[in-house]
Amino acid sequence: RRGCESVIECIARNQRRIILTAPCGTGKSRMMVALTEYGSSEWWNTILYTHRRLLLSQTSGVLSKHGVDHGLRAAGHSPALLRSVQLAMVQSERSAVLQRKKRPLHEASLVISDEIHAMGGDTVPELHRLHYEQGAVIVGVTATPLDLVGEWDELVVACKTSEGRSCGALIPAVTYCPDEPDMRHIKNYRIGEDLTDKENSKLMMRPGVFGRVLTHWKRLNP
Numbered sequence: 752r753r754g755c756e757s758v759i760e761c762i763a764r765n766q767r768r769i770i771l772t773a774p775c776g777t778g779k780s781r782m783m784v785a786l787t788e789y790g791s792s793e794w795w796n797t798i799l800y801t802h803r804r805l806l807l808s809q810t811s812g813v814l815s816k817h818g819v820d821h822g823l824r825a826a827g828h829s830p831a832l833l834r835s836v837q838l839a840m841v842q843s844e845r846s847a848v849l850q851r852k853k854r855p856l857h858e859a860s861l862v863i864s865d866e867i868h869a870m871g872g873d874t875v876p877e878l879h880r881l882h883y884e885q886g887a888v889i890v891g892v893t894a895t896p897l898d899l900v901g902e903w904d905e906l907v908v909a910c911k912t913s914e915g916r917s918c919g920a921l922i923p924a925v926t927y928c929p930d931e932p933d934m935r936h937i938k939n940y941r942i943g944e945d946l947t948d949k950e951n952s953k954l955m956m957r958p959g960v961f962g963r964v965l966t967h968w969k970r971l972n973p
Contacts, residue, residue, distance in 0.1 A: 754778075754909025755785045758890060766904040767888045768879075770867065772896045773909035777920050779892050780813050782909060783863050786890065787819055787836055795860035798824075798837045800844070800878070802870055810865065811838055824857070832857075845874045859887050867891030867899060876901045927971060930963060 754771055761769050773779050783799060790797040801807050807825055814821050814836070822831035824839035824847070837857045847853040862882045864875060879889050879901060891899065896906060915921035932954050934940055946954065 754782045754907060755789065757907040757909070758786060759789060761905045761907065762888050767883065768891075768902060768904045769889070770891045770893065770896050770899065770903050770906045771909060772893055772906065774912045774915050774921065775894045777910050777915045779865075779894070779909075780810060783810070783865065783892060784813055784817050784819060786861065786863060787814070788817070790861040791819070791835065793860075796835045796837075796858055797861040797863065798839055798857045798859040798882075800839050800841050800862070800864040800870075800875065802841045802866065804840070806865060807838060807840055814838065824854075830854070841870065841874055841878070844878060849874065849877060856881055856885075858885060862887045862889045864889070864891045866893060868893040868895045868897060871900060927967070 754773060758769055758771055771779070771782065773782070787797050787799065799810060801810060804825075807823070811821070811823065819836055820834055821836040821838050822834040824830060824832075824837050825843045826840070832854065837859070839857070844856075848856050856878070859882060862879065864870060864879070867875075883889060891903070893899075912921065916923060934954065937946070937950055937954065940946075940950075
């Protein structure tokens with residue numbers, strides 16, 4: 752709720768380029784659906800962009816689960832261009848809209864781009880520019896808002912990792928590391944330097960097991 756309400760507040764202040772961030776596992780897909788539902792309540796056309804087929808399938812399933820009728824603008828799918836909500840592959844839009852002019856840009860009032868941190872290159876900024884010139888609100892969704900391409904007005908932090916843990920959406924990560932290999936027999940080795948392939952093979956790729964295996968087993972899994 753915090754993420755979606757904050758985005759809507761940004762829109763009310765006429766901020767139209769918004770980054771929405773939340774840690775993995777805290778409901779970004781649900782936020783995208785909720786924002787799509789908000790757009791529909793305002794009679795807005797909406798388009799969601801993704802750059803991976805797995806995410807296309809996943810997001811389509813989440814939209815369908817929540818009763819959001821949508822078209823698919825992606826290779827291998829029959830288009831339904833008259834539907835107000837569209838789910839699009841970036842690569843397909845580059846080919847069909849920007850290069851071959853096979854179909855027009857979806858006239859959206861709300862544009863949502865998933866995993867915006869991974870959408871480098873020129874295609875997404877160009878699509879965003881065209882949508883922005885048509886008056887659309889652009890929402891980039893990411894768990895890692897670093898090295899983002901383009902201009903943005905506001906960063907909305909939906910929640911923090913600690914909050915995800917406190918409500919049970921996330922569980923604490925407990926990491927166990929093995930003993931480091933004995934490197935005393937590597938001549939002239941300086942701590943922090945990379946090993947050569949030959950040294951690496953000599954150190955790691957050998958028969959047997961090193962480390963206090965029994966001690967660790969008894970301590971971690973009594």
